[in-house]
Amino acid sequence: MDDQDEEIEVSAPRLAVDFVGVSKEYVIDGKPVKALSSITFSVKEGEVAVIIGPSGAGKTTVLNVIAGLEMPSQGDVRVLGLDLTVSTEQSLSAFRSANVGFIFQSYNLVSTLTAEENVELMMELAGWSDSGRNEMLTADLIGMVGLADRAKHLPAQLSGGEQQRVAIARAMANDPPLILADEPTGNLDQKTGLEVVNLLARLRQEKGKTLVITTHDDRIVSMADVIYRLENGGLESVDRPVRVRS
Amino acid sequence: MEVWRALIGPLGFAVRSLQCRGFHSYLAFLGLTLTVSTTTFLLLLGQDLASRLGVDSSMRSTFGISWLIFAYLVLALALISIVGLLSTSYLVSSMISQRMRDIGVIKAAGALPRRLLAYVTFEALLVIVSSCFVGGLSALLIYSSWSWPNLSLFKQVGPVANAGATILIAVPLICLLLSYMVASLRVKRIVGYSSVNAISKQLSNLDLQTLGKPLRINRLGSAFNLATRNVSRDRGFNRTLLSVGICICLSMIVLAGALVSADTSASYVLRAMPPNVMIVANGNIYNQYVSLGTSFSRSAPISPIDYTNASYIITPQNASAFRSIPGVETVDTRLITMGSITGYVKAHFASNQDTGENINTQIIPEVDTGTTQALIVGINSTSAIGDWYTSNGFLQGADAQYTMIAGDSLVGNIVQTPFNLSQVSAFGYRYDIKSALVDPLNAGRVLYAPVQTVQRTLGVNGYNVLLLKVRDPSILAAVSQMASSFDLVAGSQDPVLNSNLAFLNNIWSYIFLIPIFALVLTCGLLLSYLATNFSRRFNDYVVLKVLGANAWYRLRLLLWEAWGILAISMLIAIPVAWAISIFFLVPDPSVSVADLELSTLVSASALSAVSVASALIYSRRLGFTTVKDLKP
Numbered sequence: 001m002d003d004q005d006e007e008i009e010v011s012a013p014r015l016a017v018d019f020v021g022v023s024k025e026y027v028i029d030g031k032p033v034k035a036l037s038s039i040t041f042s043v044k045e046g047e048v049a050v051i052i053g054p055s056g057a058g059k060t061t062v063l064n065v066i067a068g069l070e071m072p073s074q075g076d077v078r079v080l081g082l083d084l085t086v087s088t089e090q091s092l093s094a095f096r097s098a099n100v101g102f103i104f105q106s107y108n109l110v111s112t113l114t115a116e117e118n119v120e121l122m123m124e125l126a127g128w129s130d131s132g133r134n135e136m137l138t139a140d141l142i143g144m145v146g147l148a149d150r151a152k153h154l155p156a157q158l159s160g161g162e163q164q165r166v167a168i169a170r171a172m173a174n175d176p177p178l179i180l181a182d183e184p185t186g187n188l189d190q191k192t193g194l195e196v197v198n199l200l201a202r203l204r205q206e207k208g209k210t211l212v213i214t215t216h217d218d219r220i221v222s223m224a225d226v227i228y229r230l231e232n233g234g235l236e237s238v239d240r241p242v243r244v245r246s
Numbered sequence: 247m248e249v250w251r252a253l254i255g256p257l258g259f260a261v262r263s264l265q266c267r268g269f270h271s272y273l274a275f276l277g278l279t280l281t282v283s284t285t286t287f288l289l290l291l292g293q294d295l296a297s298r299l300g301v302d303s304s305m306r307s308t309f310g311i312s313w314l315i316f317a318y319l320v321l322a323l324a325l326i327s328i329v330g331l332l333s334t335s336y337l338v339s340s341m342i343s344q345r346m347r348d349i350g351v352i353k354a355a356g357a358l359p360r361r362l363l364a365y366v367t368f369e370a371l372l373v374i375v376s377s378c379f380v381g382g383l384s385a386l387l388i389y390s391s392w393s394w395p396n397l398s399l400f401k402q403v404g405p406v407a408n409a410g411a412t413i414l415i416a417v418p419l420i421c422l423l424l425s426y427m428v429a430s431l432r433v434k435r436i437v438g439y440s441s442v443n444a445i446s447k448q449l450s451n452l453d454l455q456t457l458g459k460p461l462r463i464n465r466l467g468s469a470f471n472l473a474t475r476n477v478s479r480d481r482g483f484n485r486t487l488l489s490v491g492i493c494i495c496l497s498m499i500v501l502a503g504a505l506v507s508a509d510t511s512a513s514y515v516l517r518a519m520p521p522n523v524m525i526v527a528n529g530n531i532y533n534q535y536v537s538l539g540t541s542f543s544r545s546a547p548i549s550p551i552d553y554t555n556a557s558y559i560i561t562p563q564n565a566s567a568f569r570s571i572p573g574v575e576t577v578d579t580r581l582i583t584m585g586s587i588t589g590y591v592k593a594h595f596a597s598n599q600d601t602g603e604n605i606n607t608q609i610i611p612e613v614d615t616g617t618t619q620a621l622i623v624g625i626n627s628t629s630a631i632g633d634w635y636t637s638n639g640f641l642q643g644a645d646a647q648y649t650m651i652a653g654d655s656l657v658g659n660i661v662q663t664p665f666n667l668s669q670v671s672a673f674g675y676r677y678d679i680k681s682a683l684v685d686p687l688n689a690g691r692v693l694y695a696p697v698q699t700v701q702r703t704l705g706v707n708g709y710n711v712l713l714l715k716v717r718d719p720s721i722l723a724a725v726s727q728m729a730s731s732f733d734l735v736a737g738s739q740d741p742v743l744n745s746n747l748a749f750l751n752n753i754w755s756y757i758f759l760i761p762i763f764a765l766v767l768t769c770g771l772l773l774s775y776l777a778t779n780f781s782r783r784f785n786d787y788v789v790l791k792v793l794g795a796n797a798w799y800r801l802r803l804l805l806w807e808a809w810g811i812l813a814i815s816m817l818i819a820i821p822v823a824w825a826i827s828i829f830f831l832v833p834d835p836s837v838s839v840a841d842l843e844l845s846t847l848v849s850a851s852a853l854s855a856v857s858v859a860s861a862l863i864y865s866r867r868l869g870f871t872t873v874k875d876l877k878p
Contacts (some may be wrong), residue, residue, distance in 0.1 A: 026821035059624075064872075064873050064874075067792075067873075069872060069873040070872060070873065071790060089797065089869075090796055090797065093791075093794050093797070094794070094796065095792035095794075096792075096793070097793065097795070098796025100794070102792065102793065104876070106876070108785075108789045108792070108876055109789070110472075110786045110789055110790065111783075111785075111786055112475055112476045112479050112480075113472070113475060113788065117475065121468070121472065121790075121793075122793060123788075124468035124472075125468070125469070125793055125794050125795050125799070126794070145268070170793075198656065207608070226690075
């Protein structure tokens with residue numbers, strides 16, 4: 001625990017994510033721009049929630065608010081039982097490093113670290129100081145995403161698909177109950193995108209993680225337990241596919 | 247539309263590119279401007295000091311305190327010039343490297359290499375020309391406000407006429423030319439890269455040899471591990487280490503050199519005029535000797551006096567009587583007089599080898615080097631109190647009777663090197679010059695000869711000045727009592743010594759401005775380096791923040807990165823600077839360990855403060871970033 005000073009004790013709520021009347025407003029060039037307007041929705045533990053909608057609908061903002069990267073202008077946000085709106089920057093960092101895995105559309109790997117170091121770094125940020133154990137877990141995760149032979153390569157030496165697989169391994173590194181993915185196949189071709197979709201499906205089936213994913217990819221949408229459609233910052237519709245209901 | 251079209255050209259490209267790069271453009275401009283202005287200002291200040299201290303002309307000798315000061319100034323200004331030029335080339339090189347990806351993109355888009363070269367070089371030139379112009383102008387303004395109304399722009403310093411004006415024009419111009427050369431070389435290299443490599447900016451900046459060898463130093467934590475990986479994998483690491491190391495080393499030499507030179511010059515004076523010495527002489531001679539002793543630190547003219555007037559002479563018996571006073575350790579008996587002397591270089595053979603194997607031997611006739619007034623001191627070499635810093639030793643009993651030791655102010659004009667060819671004519675006799683010494687007496691315009699020779703020449707049997715080395719100042723009363731019984735005056739030499747030391751301190755306190763500003767210049771270079779690197783890696787820091795690295799972790803990472811490279815540079819640079827300052831900079835140096843420690847402490851503290859401050863600034867800046875600041 002030498003790197004993160006505090007760890008948030010998380011109880012076991014039924015809801016992993018709970019948005020109540022959440023609005024988010026930005027001020028651009030002195031003018032207020034509404035990104036989210038009074039959204040209310042929830043994601044249960046172990047569910048795969050997919051957020052769809054056109055560009056600029058507010059999908060990424062929802063993920064950022066869930067991760068505690070942005071504060072809502074209005075409304076209540078509880079994630080894994082923690083009220084994010086009253087948390088400090090410090091406790092949000094600790095919360096994020098221990099409980100949230102983030103997969104970005106543009107990967108966002110640390111450019112100076114190799115694939116395995118990027119994964120291991122997440123463990124260090126979570127305060128896991130046993131480097132021997134970390135190395136073992138890293139090797140497992142890198143193997144899981146099929147990059148054992150590319151473990152010692154820098155992000156710039158990897159293809160887009162490989163970088164995204166490293167990002168998935170990194171999102172899993174701190175064994176978080178909640179994984180957020182922002183258009184994870186957005187920058188990938190069909191075949192590579194499929195590999196990523198399969199990996200996400202494994203996360204859900206084998207690890208039982210709660211996933212909140214924004215996407216335009218039908219293959220990911222087909223995995224969803226619940227689909228939220230956003231339009232102009234508002235929640236347009238909620239759809240629970242039949243197989244889940246049955 | 248017409249305006250838009252008009253802007254598509256080297257100028258339009260450069261202006262828009264600089265506008266788009268905003269913060270980085272300002273940073274490059276600011277760094278370069280600061281370097282040019284500080285270097286120019288320091289050189290202006292240096293020539294101003296040389297001019298004010300009167301060490302600007304006829305520096306033909308390589309001996310003595312004036313030479314020490316002049317040599318230090320020249321060396322310091324030369325080193326500062328190197329630091330300034332190194333800093334300039336580093337900044338320009340970094341500025342161009344930051345454009346590598348854009349250059350690759352434009353090249354990939356189909357721009358002809360020649361056109362691309364012209365566009366990017368023109369963009370760099372805009373920053374360089376404006377920085378050099380503003381830097382030169384700022385230096386002039388700072389110097390003017392510093393020295394107003396005694397500006398020294400058109401005076402001769404050493405061999406340089408109109409030194410100030412020359413510096414003011416030459417330094418920004420040299421910086422401009424150097425920057426242009428570095429920029430065009432760098433751009434040519436980047437344009438020569440394959441577009442793929444140039445576009446992959448992250449890869450091109452990284453050293454791939456260290457991959458797979460992560461450092462695992464758990465005791466210092468994850469932030470340290472990450473910082474070492476970030477820094478060691480930077481392809482420019484060695485170049486940066488070299489640049490920062492050289493600049494730290496040179497500025498340390500300038501700083502430690504100033505301290506060593508100041509200590510050494512003080513020790514020269516102390517050796518010539520040691521403490522706990524009493525002057526005993528007739529009242530008039532006593533006052534004259536004090537005036538001669540302090541002429542080094544005062545510009546008041548020395549009034550003529552008849553040194554050999556019978557009433558001023560102390561008989562050998564009276565001189566011996568002082569040896570009987572308890573606490574008197576040595577009695578240095580002197581016969582001093584002022585006289586006209588003429589210098590010569592003796593006729594000698596000179597051999598030189600021509601292009602073949604023939605050796606031509608020429609007879610060089612005797613040369614008259616000029617005539618001047620100098621103080622001639624007859625001294626008994628066995629009881630001399632001074633322990634002067636000499637070039638070839640002091641007078642010995644075995645020396646020929648017509649042998650002299652010349653004061654440092656005579657060396658280079660009346661007395662020429664090598665000394666074995668140098669002679670001085672005084673009172674109708676020719677004396678061989680054995681050696682030179684550093685002596686504040688009569689401001690170094692002094693010649694020491696065996697006292698018997700001077701007595702015989704002047705026809706005097708006795709002395710006119712006695713210097714008594716006493717165990718402690720309390721002996722003064724007993725000495726004074728005996729002196730008054732012989733109708734003589736006694737007093738401590740310490741006020742003379744203190745006056746000279748205070749004068750030297752005053753000079754060095756002026757000169758110390760130079761090492762302080764040199765340190766500021768090095769701090770500026772470090773700041774530029776840190777700002778460049780932090781800016782380049784900023785996206786990675788934002789990623790870390792997004793992933794959950796807390797503020798303390800981020801600050802520690804920045805601190806390790808900032809201070810790490812500084813620590814390595816200092817570890818190499820400081821011992822080298824110490825060694826050069828102690829062993830190579832000053833002849834027969836007097837080194838105070840406390841001074842060297844102080845110089846190290848000051849340098850290390852200032853540089854560490856810069857690295858900590860830059861880490862704090864970027865950490866704070868990082869605190870304001872959000873996930874939206876992440877770049878794809």
